[in-house]
Amino acid sequence: MVRLLLRFSEEQVPQPITSQVILEYKVPIAILVAHINSKGGEILAEVPDEAQEKIINAFRKRGVSVTVPKLIEVDAEKCFSCGSCVALCPVEAISIDKDLSVEFDKEKCVGSTCSICVDACPARAIKSVKQTNSEQPANNRKK
Amino acid sequence: MKKLVESSGVEVAFKEVDVVTTGTFGAMCSSGAVINLGHSDPPIKIEHAWINDVEVCHPGAAVDLFIGATNMSEKHPFEYGGGHVIQDLVAGKEVELRATAYGTDCYPRTQLKTNITKDDLNQFYLLNFRNCYQRYNCAVNTSDETIYTYMSKLLPRLRNATFSGAGELNPLMNDPDYETIGMGTRIFLGGAQGYVIGEGTQHSPKNLNGTLMVKGDAKKMSPEFLQGASFTRYGTSMYVGLGVPIPILNEGLAKKTAIRDSEIMTDVVDYSVPRRDRPKLRQVSYKELKSGSIMINDKKVRVSSLSSLKMAKKVSQTLKSWIEEGTFFLTSPVERLPTDSVFKPMRQTQEIPFVVSVMHPAVTCTENEEIRAIAERIVTKSVNHIVVVDGAGKLRGIVTSWDITRAMAEGKKALADIETHNVVTAKPDEPLEIASKRMAQHNISALPVIDIDKKVLGIVTSEDVSKLLGR
Numbered sequence: 001m002v003r004l005l006l007r008f009s010e011e012q013v014p015q016p017i018t019s020q021v022i023l024e025y026k027v028p029i030a031i032l033v034a035h036i037n038s039k040g041g042e043i044l045a046e047v048p049d050e051a052q053e054k055i056i057n058a059f060r061k062r063g064v065s066v067t068v069p070k071l072i073e074v075d076a077e078k079c080f081s082c083g084s085c086v087a088l089c090p091v092e093a094i095s096i097d098k099d100l101s102v103e104f105d106k107e108k109c110v111g112s113t114c115s116i117c118v119d120a121c122p123a124r125a126i127k128s129v130k131q132t133n134s135e136q137p138a139n140n141r142k143k
Numbered sequence: 144m145k146k147l148v149e150s151s152g153v154e155v156a157f158k159e160v161d162v163v164t165t166g167t168f169g170a171m172c173s174s175g176a177v178i179n180l181g182h183s184d185p186p187i188k189i190e191h192a193w194i195n196d197v198e199v200c201h202p203g204a205a206v207d208l209f210i211g212a213t214n215m216s217e218k219h220p221f222e223y224g225g226g227h228v229i230q231d232l233v234a235g236k237e238v239e240l241r242a243t244a245y246g247t248d249c250y251p252r253t254q255l256k257t258n259i260t261k262d263d264l265n266q267f268y269l270l271n272f273r274n275c276y277q278r279y280n281c282a283v284n285t286s287d288e289t290i291y292t293y294m295s296k297l298l299p300r301l302r303n304a305t306f307s308g309a310g311e312l313n314p315l316m317n318d319p320d321y322e323t324i325g326m327g328t329r330i331f332l333g334g335a336q337g338y339v340i341g342e343g344t345q346h347s348p349k350n351l352n353g354t355l356m357v358k359g360d361a362k363k364m365s366p367e368f369l370q371g372a373s374f375t376r377y378g379t380s381m382y383v384g385l386g387v388p389i390p391i392l393n394e395g396l397a398k399k400t401a402i403r404d405s406e407i408m409t410d411v412v413d414y415s416v417p418r419r420d421r422p423k424l425r426q427v428s429y430k431e432l433k434s435g436s437i438m439i440n441d442k443k444v445r446v447s448s449l450s451s452l453k454m455a456k457k458v459s460q461t462l463k464s465w466i467e468e469g470t471f472f473l474t475s476p477v478e479r480l481p482t483d484s485v486f487k488p489m490r491q492t493q494e495i496p497f498v499v500s501v502m503h504p505a506v507t508c509t510e511n512e513e514i515r516a517i518a519e520r521i522v523t524k525s526v527n528h529i530v531v532v533d534g535a536g537k538l539r540g541i542v543t544s545w546d547i548t549r550a551m552a553e554g555k556k557a558l559a560d561i562e563t564h565n566v567v568t569a570k571p572d573e574p575l576e577i578a579s580k581r582m583a584q585h586n587i588s589a590l591p592v593i594d595i596d597k598k599v600l601g602i603v604t605s606e607d608v609s610k611l612l613g614r
Contacts, residue, residue: 080168080370080382080451080453080454081451081452081453081454082382082448082449082450082451083447083448083449083451083452084295084296084305084447084448084449085447086435086445086447086448087303087304087305087435087436087444087445087446087447088296088298088303088447096435096452099453100451100452100453100456101453116296116298119291119296119375120295120296120375122170122295122372122373122374122380122382122449123370123372124222124373
């Protein structure tokens with residue numbers, strides 16, 4: 001799955017753009033986070049890898065700004081499980097497990113659109129990294 | 144020990160247990176290392192020195208240096224500092240040393256640049272002035288802005304809390320009368336054997352805030368238990384793993400080492416108040432802190448540990464295994480830690496001004512008043528700012544003479560059209576300098592002073608500030 005950050009302008013808010021894209025391309029789009037009011041807003045959506053290109057194009061064709069947010073990754077070598085990040089995470093993607101290690105749930109994390117934990121890590125073990133398509137290595141992926 | 148005392152009682156526990164091992168792994172800023180470089184040829188009497196661009200202190204003769212954990216790299220401040228230098232050296236990495244000197248007849252050299260590893264050093268001692276706080280505050284932020292502190296990132300309006308310390312695993316908490324801990328006590332320090340060399344600075348035993356001063360051979364330590372740390376907008380520090388073995392010499396110690404997190408209380412402190420004595424919001428136990436959330440004013444606040452409980456446990460378990468293997472021998476202290484010393488505040492021969500000392504009564508109005516009446520008040524009271532309050536005297540907004548002028552020009556009649564609701568304010572116990580900075584930051588010339596319930600106490604203007612601070 002690939003996460004996309006969709007930005008809607010004031011004029012686009014009343015239009016059923018996301019529904020249109022889903023219906024036209026018959027692609028399931030999961031909405032992870034949405035902040036929208038009458039002035040505009042953002043949706044963090046998740047789409048299947050293989051549909052990434054056409055979904056990006058479909059939204060862009062309709063004038064929606066599409067960016068690929070970075071993922072948050074934890075360097076297990078550097079993390080010494082202090083847990084400073086745990087209470088900061090708004091989606092509770094970080095927890096302390098039974099053996100007192102800090103556990104990071106990539107599925108729950110909303111990525112660089114949040115990043116609240118990154119500058120709070122004293123070990124500097126949390127980083128934003130570019131999303132990579134699971135089927136192709138990052139270095140020969142088309143942008 | 145804790146379980147045994149609970150299940151079988153103190154008497155049995157005293158007979159069965161010889162030693163209780165403890166541990167903690169937290170950010171300990173008053174840490175550092177003494178190194179001796181040996182002499183260069185021609186020799187140098189170092190005046191200033193840097194390791195990996197972190198300035199190190201030159202406290203003694205020619206080639207002795209002290210690497211302070213909180214000194215920051217000149218190239219990468221806030222990200223790399225003395226703690227990281229120590230960790231890199233301990234890990235066996237090569238670091239770059241630069242030094243300058245004024246040159247003497249006996250030490251003629253004035254410039255030096257070389258690369259060194261720990262094997263090149265004569266001595267490399269960890270020497271920490273203050274480690275192992277017995278317990279520590281829980282930090283929160285009640286202000287409207289995120290603050291970055293040595294207690295890490297504190298989100299506005301009580302959206303998170305942080306705490307530090309291992310609670311029931313903390314060395315000093317298990318021997319609160321310091322019966323077995325003092326100068327000469329052999330301990331676990333940074334993955335090797337070290338020693339307590341006395342009480343730490345700010346040692347405050349009467350209110351259970353004891354500290355340790357420790358020393359150990361850093362060449363034998365491990366980078367796992369000594370880790371450089373970066374606190375955004377605060378600076379760098381070092382996480383230190385420290386464990387103390389407590390021999391169960393009497394039933395009293397059996398009872399004391401059975402202490403539980405639920406019995407260890409600490410204060411929830413509001414770090415948004417930039418003062419020495421910050422407001423304490425409540426008392427909380429380490430059991431609650433470790434549960435992941437605490438209640439403050441009926442609000443559930445998620446709380447994180449800053450020190451690593453996982454590593455604290457690893458410290459105490461490693462120490463236990465050393466004792467069992469017979470590679471670590473307990474010592475009795477030559478002199479016990481003081482139990483009656485007091486941690487005094489600084490003597491200040493110059494007082495600094497606070498908002499409360501310059502604020503004066505605010506000229507106010509209510510929202511149902513006409514602009515004309517407010518304009519008259521500006522003239523008769525000769526002020527530039529009118530604070531809008533409700534019936535209870537609580538802040539609603541602010542109107543300036545400029546707003547009134549604009550209203551006249553644009554033909555506006557209602558106060559609601561010109562009133563600013565998003566008001567930048569000050570608190571009475573804030574240092575004036577901080578309030579002054581806030582005015583400059585927002586490009587405004589006055590701040591209503593309010594209490595925690597938003598009641599208007601007065602106003603402080605840039606004129607008040609310039610009169611007092613002379614700028």
